Every structure is written in C-alpha cells, then in structure tokens.
Amino acid sequence: MASEPLVELRNVSLAYGEGRERMVALGDATLSIEKGEFVAVVGxxxxxxSTLMKLVTGLLPPSTGTVLVHGREVTAPIPGVGMAFQNSTLMPWRTTRDNIMLPFEVVAPHKHRLRRHRAEYEAKAEALLASVGLAGFGDKYPWQLSGGMQQRCNVCRALIHEPEILMLDEPFGALDAFTREELWGVMQKLWLERRFTAVLVTHDLREAVYLADTVYVMSRRPGRIVKRRTIDLPRPRTLDTTFEPGFVEIVHExxxxxxxxHA
Amino acid sequence: MTGRQRRLLRLAMPWLTLAVLLIGWELACLAFVVPEIILPRPSRIMEVIVQRWDILLRFCLETLWTTLAGFVMAIAFGLLLGLAVGASPFVYSGLYPLLIAFNAIPKVAIVPILMIWLGIGALPAVVTAFVISFFPIVVNVATGLATIEPEMRDLMRSLGASQWETLTKVGIPRAMPYLFASLKVSVTLAFVGSVLSETVGGNRGIGFLMLSASARNDSATTFAGLFAIALMGIGVYAACALVEQRMTRWAVRGQPSR
Incomplete structure (x- = not known):
C-alpha cells in the first residue's frame, strides 16, 4: 500500500463531560492526511x-471512531509531533536557545545524546533560529523579544527535533496583521525546505489558503467537517498571490x- | 524636586519614619510622665542595649540559630510537600483540608505538648519555628505548580515527557519565584515561632531573656529584647529578598535588568 495516508480519522467524535453536562465538541469527523501535506482546519x-488537533496527536482519546497514524490506532500521545500554540508558552527562565532545545532534552534518542553532543545540537538550534530571521537572538530571553519573534521561536521549538507532524493551533492569532503575513512566508519557507506534515488550526481564511494544500471547513458545535477544498495554487505563494483573483475566489468560497x- | 532628590528621599523614608516614631514615643513618655515599668522611653531602651549588648547578643544568637534551623527544615519540608500537593490532585484533595486545619491551630497551644515530648531547650523552639513557617511555603509552591498553562502540559506530553520530566523542566523552575516569595513571609513567622516557644517555657534565647526581665519588672530590658527581635527579623527578611532577587530575575522583568 504505497498511498496509505499518514493520518486517518474514521468517524471520530469527542464528547467532554458526562450525563447532563455532556457536550459534544466534535461530531463524526472523517479525513485523511497524506505525508508531507499541509492541512488547514477553519471554522x-x-x-x-483544537479538539481535532488533540485527537490526531493522541493527547485526547476519541469517544467514538478511530484515529490512525501510520495505519496504527492511536491510544496515547504519539511520538514525532511538534506543537505550537497561540500562547507561545516559551519558558521565561530559559534563553531563546535553551527554549528551542527543550525537545532535545525530552525526546529520545536526542535526550541520551544531548550531553555529549551539546555543541552539535546548539549549532542546529542556531541554524534554525537563523533561518527564521533570529540569528544572534539565542542568548536573549523570550520576554526580551517582540510577539512576532516569540512566535518564530515557538515554531522553531516545534520543529527542532524534526517531527513528522507539526500541529499549529492558531500560532499567529495574537499577532498584528503585518507580522502575521510576514510569518506566513516564514512558515511556508520552512515547509518547503523540510516537507513535514502540518495541521494548521486557524480562523483566518487567507492564512489557511496561503499555507495549506487542503482546507477543511468545520461546522458550528458540535463540530463536523462540512467542506474539503484543495488549494492548487502554485508555490511559493507570496503576499501578491493573496490579491490574485484565483486566491480571492477560494477565500470567498x-x-x-x-x-x-452563522445563518 | 529633581529625580536625584526624589531617589534620596525615598531611600531616607524608612529612617525618617522610624525617627519620627521614636521621637514621638520619647516625647509622649516625657509629657505624660509614663512610669518606666509601663513603657520605657526609647532613649532608656537604647541605653540598656548599649550597656548589656554582650548578654543581648548571646541570647539573640541562640534565637537566631533555632529560628534558622527551623526555617531550613520548613524550606525542605515545605518544598517537598508543596511539590507533592501541586503535582498530584489526589495528594491535594487528601492533604489540603488537613493542612488548613493544622494551620488554624494556634501554635502557642502546641508548645507545651512539644515540651512534654522534647523537654526544654533548643529543640522545641526549632520545631515550633518549623511548624509555624512551613505552611506559606507549601501553599506557594503548590500554587506555582498548579498554575502551569494547559498548553505547556500538552506540549510536554506530546514530546513524550514523563511526569518527572514535566516536573523538573517546567514545574520546579516555574514554582521558584513562588517559593522565594514565600520565604520572606516564612522567615518572619519562624521568628514568631521560636520566640513563642522560648517565652512559653524555655531556658534560652531572647524570649527567655525578655520573660525573666519582665519577671524582675525590668521593662527596659524586655523592650530591648523586642528591638533585637525586630532587627533580626529585618535582617533575615532582607537576606531572603536579596536571594529572591538574584534567583528569579526572569520573574521580575518589569524592572530594567543589568
């Protein structure tokens, strides 16, 4: 089976709470993500x-249905995942470089190699920082950086251990419009270089269309996937692309x- | 007023208020002819401090070390218990009501029990200082752990971090500012504890000195003892504040560093 998808959700639903307080957050989602695909979920x-994201990574077990990664059912948090949230959750007591190196301290096999190969890992961190335009900021603390810089770091931390799947939960949601659009470019560059599989959760339609290969639209609670749209605009997409008729049309759709x- | 003058005035403020207080006290005693046995004048107290500094110092040092011994125990115990309470919801719901109940007990009530168990001397004072001062540490450390952002937990879990790794890499560093903030409160409480124990029944320390002085109607010496305790309290508080500042610079980022 050559074309087996990397991630597959089959009739997955999730409900929080029990009895009268039971609340269905996600109802009957079926979707599959190819390896190297950039998927955006809007709604x-x-x-x-966000529930969908937690299900894919195994942080939450589904109430019904099955989540498969590499054809195997997910029952616990799966390895090889990077996550970045809207709230950057960088540790204020660590320098930017040490923040980015966190996955090396926790993820096998890096955590066993880190002590002996520290210089090699630090070089990796520096290189990644440089590739998002933060060369020389390794010794700064997160709170000495602007919001946009913090989110760059956040993305770096999610990517440094070269995860197979990158989960982005509205990572640019709290930024101003200019910074956000700038970071789309950074994100696309990283993806074109590394070709990881990415799931982006956002409520910004232009962001979704700019970055993704496939956009899923979800309904109101209980969330259901109501539309799947393939974006076949050529890459690399630029800010100019976002003003072209083809792009605008998709966003409108x-x-x-x-x-x-909402009707 | 220039910026420089304002800064100088702010530095001088504690000394000015102290001076005003002492002068007011002195004048009030003189004006109302208060007998020394009721309220000695500050100048009399200073006189006693100068005259009997060697005795005062000896008793002070006894109190100081019992206090610090109890305080160190409180840090160790409070940190461990706080980590346990903060990290595990089961430990939390099991121990928290008990801790609150225990904290509500006036510690003066347990000193006689401690004396039955431990005899008189330094040990009951150390233990009293300990039991009175660990509670704020527990509460603060537990708060620091319990307020870890859910996203941070998700991130650690998705990286495959064990509970232990989450605790050491996120929980403990995050709880540090809370710990150091509680030390200032705790160390002054520890003084209350050890002096309390010395006063209820003891044969050593500044509390004992004050007790025996007041038994001899020597109010000036009793007040000298109070002054000494206050001084030591300020000293250890300042030490804790300094340590806090050094250890958790990242948490006080409002101020320009360097």
Missing part, C-alpha cells in the same frame, strides 16, 4: 478545531460556506 470559534453556519 467558527468553539467548533472543536470558504467564507460563504462558513457564513452558512
């Missing part, structure tokens, strides 16, 4: 987008589908 707020949810 109204509170539709279970997605917006209309989401507006139906």
């Amino acid at each position: 109204p707020s509170g539709c279970g987008k 997605l917006r209309e589908r989401i507006q139906m949810e």
